[in-house]
């Protein structure tokens with residue numbers, strides 16, 4: 588077995604540990620670490636929650652004296668700054684490791700490379716870039732958020748094979764299978780916030796909660812420029828999760844007061860329509876690093892046409908409903924020429940029961 592493939596074997600284990608905490612480290616990245624000494628794993632760790640120890644610290648605690656002279660694998664460059672916990676690079680030096688293998692550099696421009704410098708200045712061998720792609724894809728949310736301070740936006744829709752989200756009479760239950768819908772609930776569990784337009788609330792009285800054992804409910808966000816939302820909507824009355832409503836300058840002040848009295852946070856953005864950039868800035872400043880848009884066709888189109896969508900998740904059922912009046916998952920004005928189409932990269936397809944799950948990234952710029 589080559590030296591590099593041994594490093595990849597242990598880095599894969601570190602990545603599995605990082606991934607195990609998906610959904611609970613936000614707004615921090617997911618990080619995993621493995622310490623190996625004389626061919627034996629002596630310590631394993633994962634970052635589990637913001638403010639708690641980083642992955643390397645958990646692994647070092649488990650390894651104790653066995654760390655000395657060993658190799659530590661970590662999926663993200665050890666931190667060099669005094670965040671909510673002490674710098675990991677210094678802890679690695681103190682523990683007497685002789686080699687550090689890193690998957691991805693820290694995407695935070697303020698600290699990129701500093702951790703590596705501390706290690707190399709202490710005479711420790713540093714190998715970088717082992718399974719870098721996998722580590723950066725795992726932390727696509729953090730990598731975007733730490734630079735833009737806005738949440739990573741995933742537009743999710745469930746459609747028939749002819750792209751409809753409901754029939755012409757608005758019937759939509761169910762398009763996709765229980766397996767696909769469960770996959771969506773795992774996505775909700777991992778998301779900081781979930782966003783719909785008021786039209787979806789009017790049509791489905793959506794709960795927008797995560798129905799999974801030990802499921803975590805994301806913050807619920809509704810775009811409602813004139814506060815049309817029914818005051819008995821479940822997102823207002825069920826107390827299952829906080830609900831924020833973003834509205835426009837024409838919203839009825841009396842209704843706004845009643846909604847706020849019901850525990851809903853109402854945020855007015857500039858202009859009659861809801862300003863999506865201000866929505867993202869507000870969420871980002873509240874440390875929401877990932878936003879799941881389950882829009883409805885109009886809301887999805889707003890995010891896509893304004894270039895604010897990062898990722899598309901499309902669940903397609905092997906069904907056809909037809910009908911020129913049946914709503915699609917991307918309404919709005921649409922582009923005029925095919926060469927203006929919104930291009931997607933890195934398309935991945937997988938089968939979930941009878942349905943197909945498409946995952947792709949919006950090309951920016």
Ligand SMILES: Nc1c(/N=C/[C@@H](O)[C@H](O)[C@H](O)COP(=O)(O)O)[nH]c(=O)[nH]c1=O
Pocket residue numbers: 744745759760761762763764767768771787791792793794795796881902
């Ligand atoms: N109709 C379907 C969906 N429908 C998605 C939205 O239209 C629903 O309002 C929203 O998921 C309801 O939220 P809830 O009350 O929390 O379940 N989404 C899916 O994945 N498959 C479908 O077949």
